Amino acid sequence: MESSTSSLSERFPILHAPQHWAWADLDARFSTRLPPEYLVQSIHIVGFVGDRITVCRSHDGEWFLPGGTREPGESVEQAVDREIAEEAGAHRVGPLHWFGAHHCVSRGSAPYRPHLPHPEKAWLWCLTDVVLDSVPTNPPDGEQVVEVRAVPFEEAQALLRTNEEWFPDLLSLATDVRTRQVAGSNPE
Numbered sequence: 760m761e762s763s764t765s766s767l768s769e770r771f772p773i774l775h776a777p778q779h780w781a782w783a784d785l786d787a788r789f790s791t792r793l794p795p796e797y798l799v800q801s802i803h804i805v806g807f808v809g810d811r812i813t814v815c816r817s818h819d820g821e822w823f824l825p826g827g828t829r830e831p832g833e834s835v836e837q838a839v840d841r842e843i844a845e846e847a848g849a850h851r852v853g854p855l856h857w858f859g860a861h862h863c864v865s866r867g868s869a870p871y872r873p874h875l876p877h878p879e880k881a882w883l884w885c886l887t888d889v890v891l892d893s894v895p896t897n898p899p900d901g902e903q904v905v906e907v908r909a910v911p912f913e914e915a916q917a918l919l920r921t922n923e924e925w926f927p928d929l930l931s932l933a934t935d936v937r938t939r940q941v942a943g944s945n946p947e
Contacts, residue, residue, distance in 0.1 A: 767791060767932070774928035780863075783871070787861040787882070789925070791932075794860050794881035800871065801828050801882045802838045805933040806849060806889035808909035812930065813889055814918050815846050816906040822918040824926075825849070827901065831874040839885055845896045847907050853888030858936045859929075860884060886933045 768775035778787045803826030806813035816822050825846040829838045836855055843849040861882040870877035895904040910918065912934060919926035 771925075771928035771932060774925040774932065776925070778861075778925075783863075784866045785863040785880075786866070787863045789859060789861050789929075791859045792862075793857050794862060794883065796835060798876050798879060798881045799829065799835055799860075799883045800863075800875045800880040802826050802835055802842065803882065803884055804839055804843055804889075805884070805886040805930065805937075806843060806847060807853075807886065807937060808889060808891060811909035811911060812915035813843075813847050813849060813891065813907065813909050814915050815895070815902070815904045816908075818903040818905050821922055823902070823922055824919065828872065828875070835883060835885075839887070843889055844893070845898055845901055846904050847889070847891060848893035848895045849889040849891045849907075850893075851887050852890050855885050855887045856936065856940065857883055857885050858933055884929065884933070886937055 774789050779785070780787055803824050804813075805824060813825065814822050815825055825843050827838075827842045827846070829835070830841070833841070835857075839855055840851060843851065861884075863880050863882060865878040865880065867878075891907060891909060895907060897903050912930065916927040916930055919930065
C-alpha cells in the first residue's frame with residue numbers, strides 16, 4: 760500500500776481512528792496489516808464495474824458495500840463469491856485482493872455465531888472486478904437488499920458516508936490500491 764502505516768493513518772485519519780461499534784459491541788481499528796484467515800469473521804467487498812463502485816441499499820434505506828459473515832468451513836474466497844451473489848446479484852471477473860481489515864475485539868461474552876472467532880476477530884476488506892448480472896438472492900437470514908447500483912466514485916463516497924463516516928477514506932484507499940495494481944506496480 761504505502762511505505763508506512765503512519766503515512767496511511769495521516770492520509771486517512773478517520774478510517775484509522777479507534778472505533779467502538781455499538782451495534783456489535785466491538786472495539787475496532789483499521790490496518791493494512793492483514794489478519795490470519797482463521798480470525799476473519801466477516802468479509803466486505805469493494806466491487807468495481809469498470810471505474811464504478813457497486814453499492815447496495817437495504818430495505819431500511821442504508822447504503823453499504825456487499826459482504827457479511829463467513830459460514831462454517833467457508834474460505835474467504837467462497838464467502839466473497841456467496842456474499843456478492845446474495846447482496847449484489849454479481850459475480851467476480853477478476854482476482855480478489857485483500858487490502859485491509861478492521862481488527863476487532865468483542866466486549867461480548869460469546870461469539871456472534873458458534874463457529875466464529877472470539878473475542879479477537881477481523882473484518883476483511885477486499886476489492887475485485889465484478890459483473891452485475893442477476894438480482895440479489897436475499898436469503899431470509901441475510902441483509903434484505905432492495906437496490907444495487909454501480910456508481911461513480913464520488914457518488915459511492917456520498918452514499919456510503921451516510922452509513923459510516925470512514926467509508927470515503929476506505930474507498931479512496933481501495934481505489935488507490937486498484938490503480939497501482941492495474942498499472943502493474945506492487946501495492947505493498
